[in-house]
Amino acid sequence: MKPINKHTGIVAPLDVENVDTDAIVPKQFLKRITKSGFGEVLFYNWRFEDGNENPEFVLNQTEYRKSSILLARKNFGCGSSREHAPWALEDYGFRVIIAPSFADIFYSNCFKNGILPIVLQEEEVETLFRRTKQNPGYRLTVDLETQTITDEQEFNTTFEIRPYQKSQLLQGLDEVGATLIHDDKISSFEKDHKIYY
Template sequence: MEAFKQHTGLVGPVDRVNVDTDAIIPKQFLKRIERTGFGQFLFFEWRFTEEGAEIPSFDLNKPRYQGASVLISRANFGCGSSREHAPWAILDYGFKVIIAPSYADIFYNNCFKNGILPIKLSEEQVEDLFQRTAQHEGYKLNVDLENKTISDDYGLQLSFDLDEHRRQFLLQGLDDIGLTLQHEDKISAYEAKHLDRLVVKA
């Protein structure tokens, strides 16, 4: 997993509360066995008509938000089923940061395991970001995980809280497997020790 220290990216808004994982990646697209390729189906039923045409009124379909890598949304983002495909789709689409007032717990945890930084801000702070995004075309945010700060080119300076264990996960680019492999020498020594006990001596 790629280490995350700082990211500057275009902001894309999804101005809805209770965005559930079925809206993020509908169930009919869960048949893939790879982690990649889900981005094209992100928010599929909001982005496209039944005939497959783009819905122009959906913000992420607007030209000004193409290439966005910082997603802002409202409270309880990622609620619903626990499917890990939801963060896979978000990451594959190109988002590296999500900013919302609150998240469903399982979705929130899955973000860190997949290299996405989910930031919690107050509803007032998130509303201000929506206003700034609407006001400034090409609006970008700089997210500094090392210092836990968010800034823009218009004087915004915010700080955010994050569990230190999760912060280190992202700073070092570790998932659960990577964290386990940091103790590979101890694991190997343990296995060798117990293998000797299991070998039947002639």
Template sequence: MDKFTTLTGIAAPMPLVNIDTDMIIPKQFLKTIKRTGLGVNLFDEMRYDRDGNELPEFVLNQPAYRDAEILVAGENFGCGSSREHAPWALLDFGIRCVISTSFADIFFNNCFKNGILPIALPQDAVDALMDDARKGANARMIVDLENQTVSTSDGQSFGFEIDPFRKHCLLNGLDDIGLTMEKAESIGSFEAQMEQARPWV
């Protein structure tokens, strides 16, 4: 998993509430167990017409936001079914941070496991960030995980809370496997001892 330290990038405004996981990645794309390749189908039903043509009014189809790395969204982002494909699709598109007033619990947890930083902020802060995102590609937000701040393109800054353990994992690029591998030496030592003590196992 890639480390998340400081992200300076384009933020796309999505002022919709209750964006659920089926909107993020519709059910017909859940057949794969690969974490890559889903970005093209991110927000598929909002992004394309029935013939597969891009809908120009959708924010991520607009030239200013095609390279967005941050989403600023309405409340209750990631509600609906508990599909890990949702953060996979966001990450494959290039989204590393989602900002909202609230998140569905399972989606929130899945983000951390996949290197995405979900930030919950009060409504007034999200409104200010949404306004900044509407400025387009010339407005770059800065997400500083170490100092736990999000800054607008004009320097307005908002602090956010994050669990210390999750912060450690993101800063060091540690998913569940990475956390286990941190203990590789101890695991190897234990296995060697067990091989000596119980060679029949």
């Protein structure tokens, strides 16, 4: 998992409320057995029509093709708890998602897959939508260490994050990786507490 410290990227505005995990990764793609390659099917039913790109969809528009920050509306990631949703977002290239609220399981899954989900007030999100639409190629800088978000037009705000989740992202560790940091202690404990069957 790639660590996140300070990230500057183009913002893609997804102006839809209650985006569920089936919209993020449609069910027909859940049979894949690896975590990679899901970026190509991200928002598949919105990005494509009869196999061709839908020019109206935000990620198919030239100014947003290289975006790495997704700006969304409330209750992003609702629906089923499929972990494929953050897999697809990360594989596509998104490192940060900003929204007024997230579905709980999706929010938790983001941290396990190298994505920083940020909750901001609706008024702040509205400001960012307005600036993104008025300024093609609009960029934000997200500093996880200081928990700040800034742009080049004097936008400046802070966000909350739990210390453990912050530490995970700063170090690029999922839960298994965080456990393996203590591998020597685990091995020592196992050695001293052998179980005989």
